[in-house]
Amino acid sequence: MIVCRFCFVGIMALAASAAMVPNNDTQHFVRTFSGFFVPVTDEPIDFLDVQEGSGSGFYEPKKEHHPPVVRKRYYVSKEASQFLTGRLMTVFVPTVYTFVFIISAPLNAFALVMFVRRVRPKKPAAIYMLNLACADLLFVLLLPFRIAYHYNGNNWTYGAGLCRVVTSAFYCNMYCSVLLMMCISVDRFVAVVYPMDALTWRSPRTAAVVCAAMWLLSVGGVVPLLISEQTVRLPDLGINTCHDVQDTDFRAYYVYFFPIFSALFFFIPLIFTAVCYVRIIQALCAANVENRAKKTRAVFMAATVFAAFVICFTPTNIILLSHYVRFVNKHSEESYAAYLISMCLGSVSCCLDPLIYYFGSSQCQKQVVAYLRCRSATEVERLESSNSTRSSKLETFKSNVSSQYRKLIA
Structure with a gap:
């Protein structure tokens, strides 16, 4: 009878657990794929505590009731x-x-070495580009973890702590790049539109302070990701996901966190960047420059940099924001799948930034050419000074010849 009783209780517990599994129509979706869980309850076990009866010579069994142990088993939708x-x-x-x-990785490492060892003196633009190269390099150095994770069937095998660190650093470096691109656009705007005021506003010290503030802001923004659990075990698939599946208990938290995060780290910088580059292009087009080829090149570079910024980062953040709008109204996981794809394609910006350094800075071009020709920075400076001296002498000679010619024909 005791065995039958335990069998009956076990069957009832299994039936109750199965009934609690939600179907696809009642799922709660969060920023990442939703991981709804089923509480698996271990039935309490009655332990017999043998105690000696008082004066009877017999042992009296006493039952101790242990509370049930509840474990979470996460599941995701079929899609x-x-x-x-x-x-x-x-x-x-x-x-x-x-x-x-x-x-x-090699392009940004080379750019980092060039800005540290070759570009002298340190100008504000060079300081911003140095920090941007550092952020891009740190971003791509984290990619091997994500590459191994995806190739392994989205199975994270490096521990929960490293998952939190990699996820936080991934977002930190990506959005720090966005903030630094905004700073570069503001710096160029001041230099082009307000050239006289730029002599006071633009300084290496100011650029260093602004870059430090951008790094602190980026690190502070990902602290919630660093302290929250990012790994979820999916028993049906036999994998441990990293950040791609979140507990539905955090849905109210992520509904507010990620839209604020995206607005602060992308949409506000996007507005500043757009205004700055529009004003830069307007100023360049209105400038009275004799060398029209140089003017056209400057306008083209400004438009290219802004287009690369918009193409690489805008789809990712718009999809992220629309995911929450759809979350409030209806449930869908297609938006997060599109977000992962767009974030993957947006990482191409790390390959474009070194090209922007080269084509957007004449000083960087000279240093790269000198490096490829195995010349030192002092040799380049000496060549530049000699070239400038030669050109000044040539101009002086031309002016003297023209003055003598005017005297002859007078």
Whole structure:
């Protein structure tokens, strides 16, 4: 009878647990794929505590009741399971990240060395580009973790702590790049539109303070990601996800956190960047410059830099914001899948930034050419000074010849 009783209780517990599994129509969706859980309860066990009866010579059993132990077993929808295990996430995304890493890592490392050792004296623009190269390099150095994670079927095998660190650093470096691009646009706006005031406003010390503030702001923005759990075990798929699945208990928290995060770190910088580059292009077009080719090149570079900024980062953040708008009205996981793809494609900006350094800075071009020709920075400076001296002598000679010619024909 005791065995039957335990069997009956176990069957009833299993039936109750199965009834609690939500279907696709009652799921709660958060920023990432929703991970609704089923509480699996271990039935209490009655332990017999044998105590000696008082004066009877017999042992009297006493039952001790232990509370049930509840464990969480996470599940995702069928669509999320297909996406997590599909070729798009396990082949395409890590392949793109691999190409970005192979191209961007050496380019940004080379740019970092050039700005540290070659570009002298340190100008405000060079300081901003130095920090941007550092942010891009740190970003791509984290890509091997994500590449291995996606190639392994979105299975994180490096521990929960490292998942939090990698996720936080990934967002920190990505949005720090956005903030530094905004600073570069403001710096160029001041230099082009207000050239006289720029002599006072633009200084290496000011640029260093602004860059330090951008780094502190980026680090502070990802602290909530660093202190919250990012790994979720999916028993049906046999994988441990990192940041791609979140507990529905955090849905109210993420509904407010990520829109504020996206607005602060992208949409506000986007407004500043757009206004600055529009004013820069207007000022360049209105400038009376004899060398029209140089003027056209400057306008083209400003438009190219702004277009690269918009193309690489705008789709990711618009999809992220629309995900929350849809979350309030209806449930859908397609938007987060699109967000992962757009974020992957947006990482190509790390490959474009070093090209912007080269084509946007004449000083950087000279140093790169000198480096490729195995010349030192002092040799380049000496050549530049000699060239300037030669050109000044040539101008003096031309002016003397013209004055003598005027005397002859007088």
